[in-house]
Amino acid sequence: MNSEKRQTMGPAAVLGLFDSADALLHAIPKVREGKLGRLETYTPYPIHGLDEALQLRRSPLAGMVVVMAFLGAIVALAMQGWMSAVDYPVITGGKAPFSWQAFVPIMFELMVLFATFTAGLGMLFLLNRLPFFGHPVLSSRAIRGITRDRFALSVEAEGGSLDPEAATALLSAAGAKDIEVLSLPARAEILDSAFILRALGGIVVACVVAGGLMFAAIKLFPVLPPMSHMQEQAKLNPYKPSTFFKDGHGMQYPVPGTVARGYLPMGPRTPEEANGLVNPLPRTRENLERGREAYTNRCAVCHGPLGDGVPTLTAAYNAKPANFVSEEFRKAPDGRYYWAIVMGKNAMPSQAADMPEEDRWAAIHYVRVLQRAQNAKDSDLEETKP
Amino acid sequence: MIERYLSPSELRRLLSALLVVALFLCILTLFAFLIVPGTRNANAPAAEVPVAAPQGQSGWLDPTAYLAEKGRTVPPIDPRTVMSPNPELMARGKAIYVQTCATCHGAEGQGDGPGAKGLNPAPRRFTQKEGWKNGPGIPEIFQTLEKGVPGSSMVSYNYLSKRDRMALVHAVQSLGRFARAQEDPKALEGLARLFATAGETIPNRVPVAKALTLIAKESQPVARLDLRDPAVRAAVLDPERAAQTLALLPGWRQSVERLASGLSQGLPGNGFSPMVATYSREEWGVLHRALVTP
Known part of the structure; x- marks a missing residue:
């Protein structure tokens, strides 16, 4: 069947060789008048005037690109408009569902995408007629001359019919030095469509067989998963059963006595017990300054910068924090303050998470400073005088 | 006159040349005065402008930097002005009530203020006759304000002046929606005598920074702990903290129990190892002996 087909195809082109570009340019109008087929030239370098002589039309690529670019922009606008206004209308940023200004970037992107793809693919596949395996000129005798110093004019078959004798006569009349009749090159047997079909069928069968074997292997050897991703690892899953523990649960209580980081428990169990706590920080200047910082950051907003329970919150919310x-x-012991800081008191939430233990004790020291400042001894007054 | 020397076209050319030169000079001046010094100092740090330190009442924003003030004694008040409500006193009492009491006791005294949630025991309903801890009479309410109610969230409010507290008493009483019993005349008389005899002392004030310096100066460095004894070494985690704890813990030298309970409560954080929580009575005895006899 293949040999028959090759015979029926006949000659694909008749190639005439010329010595100079001028001879080629002069020959073209004469040959074109014969109207035997499509004309094509093959030259070692670009020649001015060839386009006009061959009467090549302007490339339609620019128009195609413009049309497709507009189409891309319209597609982007329609897509986003449909998604944002029709399919899933969500108010974003307080704007209307169809706010075209937000679509402009995507419209631009899709416009460029359509335009570039049209330009690239249209040039290659529509206008240059690719893919074209085995162009006859490439396997001609003349190709060596064409790439050096010969200028070829070929009459190519249009619609599968070409009269080689008429074309040869026309070309020699036009002044061609050498004439060659080209046919489509014989393809290698390996590129036969039957062979390709057989190969594809073989690949499909191989895939099916391999998949079946893999499936059987997984079923037969379930302990050897072919692809063990990270999520398939031998680990405890909190909400899944586990055969590792006796009670069958993956989630277990921590070991008794476990202390979470940063959650050291407090010794006393009741406020009365807490009254016996001792402030372990010495009243050094550093600790008092640290206390001032901690108090200002965590306490002063409610208890007031002077500790008198008259902060801005009182005026705003009628809140009534303690007046230290x-x-x-x-007279209250340090432990009472410590208990309130850790456990909270009345409307006051626990500050334990935000105040490390040292900050708590330092803040209590600073409360003592505030109390001293507003209930100063007589001797303190004398010392303040310069 | 000038046309004798220059033709009009020459004059025009001269003037335009002068204009160009003037423009050029202007640009040069701008460049010299603005741009060149600007680029020269672009990376130089700004000149340090001395800023006066904020002073509280004596100057600026810091509320803890008020002026030192000598305390004084407020003379006794006339009981007749406070023992029975008068419009001025009631207005003052209502204002203080809104600021100080309404958070928990509610604006109408129903015990339903926003701060009342979660209080145990719940705040008093002033509109209800039953269940008053101290009683709804004038001396009793005054007593509650003076001492607070132990075991509840009601603290002492004796930092308010006596007149303010009496104003509050009348404001609270006015919220009651029940017939009040006859007041005890003897208690009323005692209260009146209290107002008439004792004045009030307003304490001295010093700036907070001053008080901080004073307290830091007064604090005595505690003696270092003797760590030679193995029992002490095993029990102590942070020698400085442990020494501070022992210096402030009352009565631990006298009894092993006081030492054991005092140290166990402070764990962790008082400088002792958490392991002392598991000590037996004998081990506490050993530690006590080692700490008492240096």
Whole structure:
């Protein structure tokens, strides 16, 4: 069947060789008048005037690109408009569902995408007629001359019919020095369509057989998963059963006595017990300054910068935090403050997560400083005088 | 006159040349005065402008930097002005009530203020006759404000002046929606005598920074702990903290129990190893002996 087909195809082109570009240019109008087939030239370098002589039309690529670019922009606009306004209307940034300004970047992107693809693919496949395996000129005798110093004019078959004798006569009349009749090159047997079909069928069968074997292997050897990704690892899953523990649960209580990092428990169990706590920080200047910082950061917003429970919150919300300067709190032990900081008190939440233990004790020291400042001894007054 | 020397076209050319030169000079001046010094100092640090330190009442924003003030004694008040409500006193009492009490006791005294949630025991309903801890009379409410209610969230409010507290008493009483019993005349008389005799002392004030310096100066460095004894060494985690704890813990020298309970409560954080929580009575005895006899 293949040999028959090759015979019916006949000659593909008749090639005439010329010595100079001028001879080629003069020959073209004469040959074109014969109207035997499509004309094509093959030259070692570009020649001015060839386009006009061959009467090549302007490339339609620019128009195609423009049309496709507009199409891309319209597609982008329609796609986004449909998604944002019709399919899933979500108000974003307080804008209307169809706010075209937001679509402009994508419209631009799709416009460029359509345009570049049209330009590239249209040039290659529509206008240059690729793919074209085995162009007859490439296997001609004349190709060596064409790439050096010969100028070829070929009459090529249009629609599968070409009269080689008429074309030869026409070319020699036009002044061709050498004439060659070209036919489509014989393809290698390996590129036969039957062979390709057989090969593809073989690949499909091989894939099916390999998949079946893999499936059987997984079923037969389930402990050897062919692809063990990271999610398939031998680990405890908190919400899955586990054969490792006796109670069959993956999630277990921590070992008794476990202390989470940063959550050291407090010794006392009741406020009364806490009253016996001792402030372990010495009242050095560094600790007092640290206390001032901690108090200012965590306490002063409610208890006031002076500890008198009159901060801005009182005016705004009628909140009534404790007045540390009052007699009751002046006499209260450090442990009472510590308990309130860790456990919270009334409307006050626990500050334990935000105040490390040293900050708590330092803040209590600073409360003592505030109390001293507003209930100063007579001797303190004398010392303040310069 | 000038046309004797220059033709009009020459004059025009001269003037335009002068204009160009003037423009050029202007640009040069701009460049010299603005741009060149600017580029020269672009990376130079800004000149340090001395800023006066903020002073509280004596100057600026810091509220803890008020002026030192000598305390004084407020003379006793006339009981007749406070023992029975008068419009001025009621207005003052209502204002203080809104600021100080309404958070928990509610604006109408129903015990339903925003701060009342989660209080145990719940705040008093002033509108209800039953269940008053100290009683709804004038001396009793005054007593509550003076001492607070132990075991509840009601703290002492004796930092308010006596007149303010009496104003509050009348404001609270006015919220009651029940017939009040006859007041005890003897208690009323005692209260009146208290107002008439004792004045109030407003304490001295010093700036907070001053008080901080004073306290830091007064604090005595505690003696270092003797770590030679193995029992002490095993029990102590942070020698400085442990020494501070022992210096402030009362009565531990006298009894092993006081030492054991005092140290166990402070764990962790008082400088002792958490392992002392598991000590037996004998081990506490050993530690006590080692700490008492240096």
